[in-house]
Amino acid sequence: MSKKIDIESEIYKSYLGSPYSTVKQSTYFSVYDELFKKFKNKEITFLEVGVLDGGSLFMWRDYLGSEARIIGVDLNPEAKKWKKDGFEIFIGDQSKESFWNETLNSIGKVDVILDDGGHTFEQQIMTAESTLPYINDGGIIVIEDCCTSYMKKFGFKKLSFINYAKKLIDNVNKRYMEFDNQNSEKRIWSVQFFESIVALHVNFSASNLKSERTFNQKEEVVAKDFRYASYPLIIDRLEELSNKRNYRFFRVFLRLLRKTILNIYFLKSYISLKKYLKSKNII
Ligand SMILES: C[S@@+](CC[C@H](N)C(=O)[O-])C[C@H]1O[C@@H](n2cnc3c(N)ncnc32)[C@H](O)[C@@H]1O
Structure with a gap:
């Protein structure tokens, strides 16, 4: 029988322990553990878009440890009240590149961006594109609630977040040597899909490697390639x-x-x- 929530996941304990309300999908906890465990108990900068009732800020602090810098971004000025609990709060519209440039120039480089904001396609895509230049090597941008890509009230589906992410995959694959790789993706190393969550992984040295065929200096291949052997x-x-x-x-x-x-x-x-x-x- 399928379980409702992965109660073994560490983040689930932090979620239950948060003193304020936060709403997360039952399937997200194991994904968070997989994506964020490498950042635990480190001096990292974690930024979540979408503060609402503040509950997730406390959850992240408990999960990541006291060395992590936890930052909240929201359009609602009331979110500033969480500053008194030691969180850094920035008020602005996540769909504006100018907001991100100004904010991230003052914050500095970030290890994790988690987008749980307004979830329109414009908000999700502009957040990913605008924050990418400010991600530390080894960092990630995580966009959640990508289920909205299949819903009418979040934008025109042709340019949904998921369609944008699929385009990023094409650009990653265009790094392969034989393709016209002028438009290849050098900023993002890999794109990972979960239920309703997409993670964009940043690894500059890997994504800037020149794609070429290598040989291990052994005897040449003499075996026949059977690719079309089942064809006439x-x-x-x-x-x-x-x-x-x-x-x-x-x-x-x-x-x-x-x-x-x-x-x-x-x-x-x-x-x-x-x-x-x-x-x-x-x-
Ligand atoms: C889903 S709630 C966040 C929930 C919170 N992360 C949690 O887990 O408890 C979404 C939040 O995004 C904020 N928001 C909506 N549109 C926004 C925008 N364009 N820019 C920044 N924040 C926005 C809303 O004000 C709201 O507080």
Whole structure:
């Protein structure tokens, strides 16, 4: 039987122990543990967008330890009242780049941004984009309640936060050497998806590595690559023929023929794959 909450997660204990109200989804606690445990008991800067009743500020302090600098951001000026409890509070609109530039220039670099603010697509995307230049190496931007990407009242779905995150994945993959990597993503190393939570991981040295094929200086590969072995033999035969010297005048024709046959088989596999994924409710 499935459990409602992972009561073993450490953050859940801090959540229950908070003296003020905070509302978190039952599935978030294990995700928080996975993402934030490496920041525990360290001198880190943790910024949460969305203060509301202040309960989560106390939860983060208890979980991360007294060395962590806990900062709250909210548009509601009443949030300032939590300053008396030792939290740093900044009032402003998370969808404004100018607010972030001004605020983060005064705060300095941050290790974690957790966005639990207004959850519109503009607020989520602008928070991610505007805070990215201020994240320490090894830090993360965590956007929660991405379920709003599938709801009408948070913006036009074409530019939902999840669609933006998918675009970031394309840009990460474009770092691969053979693609036109002018638009490749160098700021974010990896993108991680959980239920309704997306984490953008920052690791400058890894994301700026030049993507190229490496060899371990052993004997060359002599085994045949079986990629198309389950396809008709003619596909491999046409490839071999087009590489032979005495067939060089037909090279263009042989390659075109091979490509056409291959595409017919790709179409066949596309149709059966689509049927298969539909039967599993994946698409
Ligand atoms: C979901 S509540 C935060 C809950 C809190 N993090 C917790 O766990 O208890 C959302 C908060 O985001 C704030 N907010 C909404 N729009 C905002 C915006 N554009 N900029 C900054 N804060 C915003 C709201 O005032 C509200 O306090």
